[in-house]
Amino acid sequence: MDPRRHEYIVEVFADQTFVADIVKGVLHTIFFHRYFPPVRPSLYMPSASTSHSSSHSAQSLPIPLPSILDPPEISTAIDSHTALLVSQLTPQSSTSSASGASRGEIVVRFYDRKRRKTGITTGWLGRLGGGGQTEEEVCWEEWCVQVIVARPRSEADRIKVRRAMESSLQKTAMKIVAIVNKDKDHIPPITTSDQNPFPYRIFVNPKQQESAERGFGSWN
DSSP, rough: OOOOEEEEEEOOOOOOOTTTHHHHHHHHHHHHHOOOOOOOEEEEEGGGGGGGTTTOOOOGGGSSSSOOOSSHHHHHHHHEEEEEHHHHHSSSSSSSSSSSEEEEEEEEEEEEEEEOSSEEEEOOOOOOOOTEEEEEEEEEEEEEEEEEEOOOSSSHHHHHHHHHHHHHHHHHHHHOOOOHOOOTSSSSOOOOOOOSSSSEEEEESSSHHHHHHHHHTTOO
């Protein structure tokens, strides 16, 4: 296994109407290829609650994408983090960012649980420390989904955005499949009987959050 963390960047381009469904579809595609327990194949179906119009249905997405329905916590995590991203990309008023584009990102990290020795191996402190060992999570793969939300102002612009959105989604889906089929040596061995051997975390705009935290820290 390659001990280095592998990092991948994929792009999502959409308008405000479709951004939530497309981001969810891309995240489901990533998890579908990185959730190793057996799953029942299913197509991602945009829910009515995320569509801005009754005319938007599953056929609105340019290409079919896989999804994970079980365990439900994966879909729940995808929904909640996508909603947070979209809320941050949505203009707060009709005059702010009414045209142009907004940018954001969602990062998914997969971890392996590793045991490492501690400095204390004997006595009651050693027993509290698990016999001189402790468990830590080491990130072995990171997916950065860069999201660009376009806001077309005319019908001609909407047609151009729609075409670009379809092309972007197709390229992104093909890129994910190509990566998971090619890069396999860095995947850790499965050494646990847990249903999901590799924990995951999802972050929304982590660079902005880290920058804000550094800014607050400088005031102390």
